[in-house]
Amino acid sequence: MLEEIISKLSTLDPTWIYISLFFFSFIENVFPPSPSDVVVIVGAALISHGNEVNFVPVLIITSFGSSLGFMLMYYLGRVFGEKIIRMGKLKFITKESITKTDIWFRKYGYKLIIFNRFLPGTRSVISFFSGFTELVSFRTFIYATISALIWNVIIIYVGVLLGNNISLIDKYLRMYSNVVLGITFLFIVAFVIRYLLSKKRGKKVD
Numbered sequence: 334m335l336e337e338i339i340s341k342l343s344t345l346d347p348t349w350i351y352i353s354l355f356f357f358s359f360i361e362n363v364f365p366p367s368p369s370d371v372v373v374i375v376g377a378a379l380i381s382h383g384n385e386v387n388f389v390p391v392l393i394i395t396s397f398g399s400s401l402g403f404m405l406m407y408y409l410g411r412v413f414g415e416k417i418i419r420m421g422k423l424k425f426i427t428k429e430s431i432t433k434t435d436i437w438f439r440k441y442g443y444k445l446i447i448f449n450r451f452l453p454g455t456r457s458v459i460s461f462f463s464g465f466t467e468l469v470s471f472r473t474f475i476y477a478t479i480s481a482l483i484w485n486v487i488i489i490y491v492g493v494l495l496g497n498n499i500s501l502i503d504k505y506l507r508m509y510s511n512v513v514l515g516i517t518f519l520f521i522v523a524f525v526i527r528y529l530l531s532k533k534r535g536k537k538v539d
Contacts, residue, residue, distance in 0.1 A: 354398070358373065358394070361402055370488060372395075373492075376489065377488065391485075396478060396481040397481075399477070399481035405460075410460065410463065414462075443468065445463075446473060446477055447479060450480040450485075
């Protein structure tokens with residue numbers, strides 16, 4: 334599959350290759366199923382295959398695309414989060430949980446942004462709630478860009494090193510994503526259980 338994508342992209346003009354890399358990197362935050370990491374790997378493969386595609390432009394274009402996509406979700410969270418979540422239109426979200434989210438994100442939000450590229454499956458959630466809790470936009474953009482640069486340097490460099498073994502990188506990326514998603518799921522379950530238990534104890538005290 335990846336080999337076919339690489340073969341087709343390698344026939345394109347470098348300008349269109351860069352545009353494709355930017356597009357997929359951008360929409361990944363908006364539509365999480367988008368295979369942006371795989372596309373970045375493809376860009377790395379094209380570098381190793383001797384196409385007129387270079388490391389630095391691929392790194393800058395994919396990182397900038399990722400950070401712009403992150404900021405789009407940030408502003409959606411800032412604009413619509415207020416109207417949808419704080420106005421109580423989602424009945425299952427209590428005012429207490431909103432207050433806790435505000436406190437938690439203002440305390441740890443910027444750290445989450447730095448690590449967001451390393452947390453597949455949660456990136457759009459982090460960007461949305463960064464806006465919802467009104468973290469500083471410029472600082473958020475800088476941290477999102479740094480996160481994207483660090484992540485993309487790693488996978489582009491590994492992709493260039495392994496070259497033709499690009500399917501192997503894809504395999505390990507998928508394994509990494511599954512592990513992170515599993516850990517995230519367990520964390521959420523533990524958080525919900527803890528919340529329900531504390532609520533139950535609170536009712537007994539009353």
